[in-house]
Amino acid sequence: SAVISQKPSRDICQRGTSLTIQCQVDSQVTMMFWYRQQPGQSLTLIATANQGSEATYESGFVIDKFPISRPNLTFSTLTVSNMSPEDSSIYLCSVILDRAYEQYFGPGTRLTVT
Amino acid sequence: DQQVKQNSPSLSVQEGRISILNCDYTNSMFDYFLWYKKYPAEGPTFLISISSIKDKNEDGRFTVFLNKSAKHLSLHIVPSQPGDSAVYFCAASGRVSNFGNEKLTFGTGTRLTIIP
Numbered sequence: 001s002a003v004i005s006q007k008p009s010r011d012i013c014q015r016g017t018s019l020t021i022q023c024q025v026d027s028q029v030t031m032m033f034w035y036r037q038q039p040g041q042s043l044t045l046i047a048t049a050n051q052g053s054e055a056t057y058e059s060g061f062v063i064d065k066f067p068i069s070r071p072n073l074t075f076s077t078l079t080v081s082n083m084s085p086e087d088s089s090i091y092l093c094s095v096i097l098d099r100a101y102e103q104y105f106g107p108g109t110r111l112t113v114t
Numbered sequence: 115d116q117q118v119k120q121n122s123p124s125l126s127v128q129e130g131r132i133s134i135l136n137c138d139y140t141n142s143m144f145d146y147f148l149w150y151k152k153y154p155a156e157g158p159t160f161l162i163s164i165s166s167i168k169d170k171n172e173d174g175r176f177t178v179f180l181n182k183s184a185k186h187l188s189l190h191i192v193p194s195q196p197g198d199s200a201v202y203f204c205a206a207s208g209r210v211s212n213f214g215n216e217k218l219t220f221g222t223g224t225r226l227t228i229i230p
Contacts, residue, residue, distance in 0.1 A: 001160075004157070041222065042118075042203065042220040042221060042222045042223060043158070043203065043205075043218075043220040044220075045217055045218065058217075092157050092158075094157075102148065102160050102163060103148075103160070103218060104160060105150075105157030105158045105159070106157050107155070107156050107157045108155075108156070108157050110155075
């Protein structure tokens with residue numbers, strides 16, 4: 001497995017502001033993903049972070065709201081823009097190592113928007 | 115449209131007994147299934163997986179069973195230990211995404227409590 005860290009671990013933000021979440025992996029990985037877990041809900045895939053190109057977003061998620069960067073094979077950021085209380089969630093990054101389907105998750109960032 | 119369903123939001127089991135967590139799916143294109151365990155304030159931890167070409171996979175105390183005709187899988191933990199208390203998510207993958215096979219669709223989770 002890989003060691004995956006996320007910063008910040010939690011934050012409380014005001015409506016209308018933006019927050020950038022960082023995901024760092026201790027080894028180079030091919031694929032990185034960003035998920036959201038809203039309170040009491042399952043994990044929902046936001047997008048795939050592609051190294052050197054634009055992220056691939058899932059239905060219901062757009063780049064203007066959730067811009068993603070992936071400058072290299074070990075690092076990615078997710079920005080939650082123009083936040084509203086509905087964005088209060090846990091945001092998680094995940095990676096795929098040498099297996100095609102097993103994903104390993106970071107510890108998550110708990111975001112509360114007031 | 116919830117393609118992966120865990121109908122039991124919670125389950126309590128006596129320590130030492132068997133825990134059985136269930137998961138149903140609707141999309142017949144799913145061909146790989148995974149179970150994750152999640153403690154509070156931590157990310158999900160991969161537990162065990164099974165390919166659709168198998169009907170059983172075992173790893174220590176954990177066994178996953180797949181019934182393709184019923185579109186049902188289950189996770190058996192035996193014997194159950196207090197450290198197994200966590201939320202368990204099942205997830206499925208297959209030829210359903212627009213960029214490859216790697217997309218995981220998660221169930222809503224089952225909170226397992228092991229009673230000492």
